[in-house]
Amino acid sequence: MPHPPMIPPDSELSRVRSLIADLxxxxxxxxxxxxxxxxxSEGVQEVLGYEVDDWLDDPGFWNDHLxxxxxxxxxxxxxxxxxxxxxxxxEYRLLAKDGSWVWIRDVGHAVKDDEGSPALIRGLxxxxxxxxxxxxxxxxxxxxFQRVVENLPAIVYLESxxxxxxxxxxxxxxxxxxxxILGFPPEQWIExxxxxxxxxxxxxxxxxxxxxxxxxxxGGPFQADYRMFTSDGDVRWFRDEAALIRDEAGSPLxxxxxxxxxxxxxxxxxxxxxxxxxxxxxxTNGCATRASGSSRSTRTTGRP
Numbered sequence: 001m002p003h004p005p006m007i008p009p010d011s012e013l014s015r016v017r018s019l020i021a022d023l024x025x026x027x028x029x030x031x032x033x034x035x036x037x038x039x040x041s042e043g044v045q046e047v048l049g050y051e052v053d054d055w056l057d058d059p060g061f062w063n064d065h066l067x068x069x070x071x072x073x074x075x076x077x078x079x080x081x082x083x084x085x086x087x088x089x090x091e092y093r094l095l096a097k098d099g100s101w102v103w104i105r106d107v108g109h110a111v112k113d114d115e116g117s118p119a120l121i122r123g124l125x126x127x128x129x130x131x132x133x134x135x136x137x138x139x140x141x142x143x144x145f146q147r148v149v150e151n152l153p154a155i156v157y158l159e160s161x162x163x164x165x166x167x168x169x170x171x172x173x174x175x176x177x178x179x180x181i182l183g184f185p186p187e188q189w190i191e192x193x194x195x196x197x198x199x200x201x202x203x204x205x206x207x208x209x210x211x212x213x214x215x216x217x218x219g220g221p222f223q224a225d226y227r228m229f230t231s232d233g234d235v236r237w238f239r240d241e242a243a244l245i246r247d248e249a250g251s252p253l254x255x256x257x258x259x260x261x262x263x264x265x266x267x268x269x270x271x272x273x274x275x276x277x278x279x280x281x282x283x284t285n286g287c288a289t290r291a292s293g294s295s296r297s298t299r300t301t302g303r304p
Contacts, residue, residue: 026125032082032110032118037062047104047127049097067093067101078121085110085118091128103132149175152258155182159255161216161244168193172254181261183231201227201235208240215244216252225262237266 026047029039040055048065055061066074070092081088087109093101108123149156158172170193174186182199189196200208204226215222222242227235242257 025127028108028123028125030078030082030121032121034059035078035082035121038120043125047096047125048094048102062094065095067095069093081110081121082118085112088123091132102127103129150177152177154261155238155259157255157257157259159242159257161252161254168197169255171196181230181236182228199228199230201229203227212255219244222255222257235263236261237263 024043024046025041026043027039027041028037030037036059037056040052042052044050044052044055058064063071063075074090074092077088077090087107089105089107091103091105094104096102104125105128106123106125108121110118111120111122113119152175154175155178156173156175160170160172162169171189174189174196176186178189179185184195184199208224208226211222211224222244223240225237225239227237230236238259239262240257240259242255245253245256247253
């Protein structure tokens with residue numbers, strides 16, 4: 001079998017230099033003993049705006065250009081790598097020549113000598129400023145959304161479509177209002193899937209469960225009025241509006257819903273019905289359902 005042609009050492013070195021020059025990043029090497037940089041690629045000019053000599057002629061360049069919030073962490077990390085060796089993968093900020101802060105992802109490892117001690121540290125710095133900006137934007141959007149959700153006069157929730165053997169779905173998220181309205185901390189409903197199901201009024205349980213199952217099969221929005229017991233044993237009426245979120249293939253992922261407390265509305269309707277009934281109104285044949293519902297002793301466990 002023919003062997004591949006031998007590449008002259010000078011040609012190999014030229015190839016390596018060309019590869020490094022084409023990288024959109026900064027290849028670097030530092031002495032593990034003195035922790036001074038002995039090589040920095042020309043990518044430093046593209047990424048940070050400095051010349052190679054600006055960096056190499058100043059032994060404290062990297063240290064002095066670290067962001068104050070990253071400085072101690074990164075200096076400590078470099079010392080540990082220089083002492084113990086091993087790989088590293090870090091994100092931090094460096095001060096660019098124009099005065100801006102550039103986010104860097106720095107990946108590399110220590111090269112050991114014949115005695116097994118770190119001799120060199122080699123790495124590649126890649127700019128991730130745009131990526132960090134996108135992450136920050138997403139975090140801000142999420143924060144704004146969460147602030148809106150947590151200030152609504154209602155309970156917002158995410159519920160898994162996956163059911164336990166008892167038919168109960170896991171609560172993925174419950175907004176803090178559940179504690180104000182029903183007296184339960186959100187963590188209780190999230191940690192114990194049956195906790196919220198136990199609070200459903202028994203007269204509403206089957207009807208609501210059947211509607212959930214119908215929507216899961218056919219699609220469309222979910223809406224139902226039902227009663228739940230508070231931690232004190234009182235009954236609150238809710239109007240639950242939810243949408244079944246699906247993946248790109250159309251498979252159900254989770255329920256996203258909001259529970260409005262409509263107890264006052266129901267009580268107003270009840271008083272109006274009682275008033276019409278006592279005044280001899282012809283509309284006295286309706287069957288009024290009191291907001292207090294059935295007694296607490298009739299409650300059963302399990303998902304609606």
